[in-house]
Amino acid sequence: MEKNKKIIRTKDLNILQKLYIPEIIKGLKLTLSHVIRPRFTQEFPEERFKPEPSFRGRPVLVAENGIERCVACGLCARVCPALAIEVQASETELEKERYPVKFEINMARCIFCGFCEEVCPEEAIVMSNEYLLVFSSLDDAIFGKDRLLKPIEEVKDRLEFLRQFRYNKQETK
């Protein structure tokens, strides 16, 4: 009981503040001033967010002249923390000698960490700027080569960004 008497108000209100009405008008002024402020909302289906190269969207396989760069070394599948990638290698007549017969990313498992891209020695798998991922079933979420391949022109920005990043990293060492 004694303690309660010791409560001190740190700030006493003056008469204008006690009248309450000027303060209400101040508050109304603030909220009404927001009505005419510009808005930052992007109205999604019409207006779309264009990600920067640093954005990690869904991983894609880089294709040069319609053929994937991937040599099916399996490093990405090894490093993937979510075990989302499955690669099956085979031989080919081309210069790179090996290619993936099957390259699947389970997009229901992918966590967009970007380790696959970081570990890839061929710059064959990169994180694209696509962020719209919709599937109606878990089977539908497994992306095969047909949906993963992407022409190199479309991921040029990301590749450039990665090279710059890697170069800087070596410099600091």
Next chain:
Amino acid sequence: MDLVSIGISFAKILFVIFGILMLGAAASVWAERRVSAFMQDRLGPNRVGPFGLLQPFADVVKLIMKEDIVPKQANKFIHDLAPLISITVALSTFAIIPFGNKIELFGREIKLIVADIDIGILFLFALTSIGVYGITLAGWSSNNKYSLLGGLRSAAQLISYELSLGLSIMGIIMISGTLRLDQIVLQQTEYLWWYIPKWNILLQPVGFIVFLIAAFAETNRLPFDLPEAEPELVGGYHTEYTGMKFGLFYLSEYANIITSSAVMVTLFFGGWHLPSAEYWGLHPLILGVLQIMTFIFKIALFVIFFIAVKWTLPRFKYNQLMRIGWQFLLPLAILNFLVTGIVMLIL
């Protein structure tokens, strides 16, 4: 009473219910959501129709399609009755408010008021008191503690604020010497000086402030929305209501806001009076329509004010609400009443 005048009365009722109250409620729901969004730097609903104007109608379609759930332990009859009481009261209070001057149409003089009765403003207070039953019964019949608390709060709040509401307009009734709202408006069409009209806000500013605050409490709006305080009472008295029965409560809340705004416009801001318009030499019919538009415009400004206040102020605590009602508003209203009487005696 011949057939034509019955038809005219019907037309007036339809205009008030569908033209002013229903459309107005839909428009205020839309305005509420858009303006509140703008205040929070959002966009608000803008998909259904141009600027999202059809959003309230989409909401109504949704509410009608929804399942109507009545709790097992609820009193079913009263549970069904409560929203009906609310909506009936909300839609009938507007009857005594004049929404325009007399107009001449087809050789007949039509008074733009649904119920031209002598008790005028008293009818409104009588009806709003019945409106409390809707909310209180809804809270009681749901057999839910949150609903019951909401209903109780509503009853306590409306009783405390009705007093200040009634006393705050005593000054106006004394000045005008009548309870008829059309007479009160007509007296406000005179001019104090030059083009400054004799609106009651200039004669009774204290009465207006008391009435405004009490009107906020009467319509259960923030900062006095304790009957439905979401953070503490889930949904208050309409927690157990679904579908269109909830929709009726929602509609009556907005209809009440419009009626309160209309009463404030009528009592304090000259009703349908557009200052100096009668000297412009317009055709009487055009002038009549212009006056109806003026009335609706004034109501719209008040509705926007209601919305702005809702999204600015925090909610009062229950004890603060009662303190303001009994210790601040009521003495102020009585003081205003007394001072007006003394001044009238001296003059």
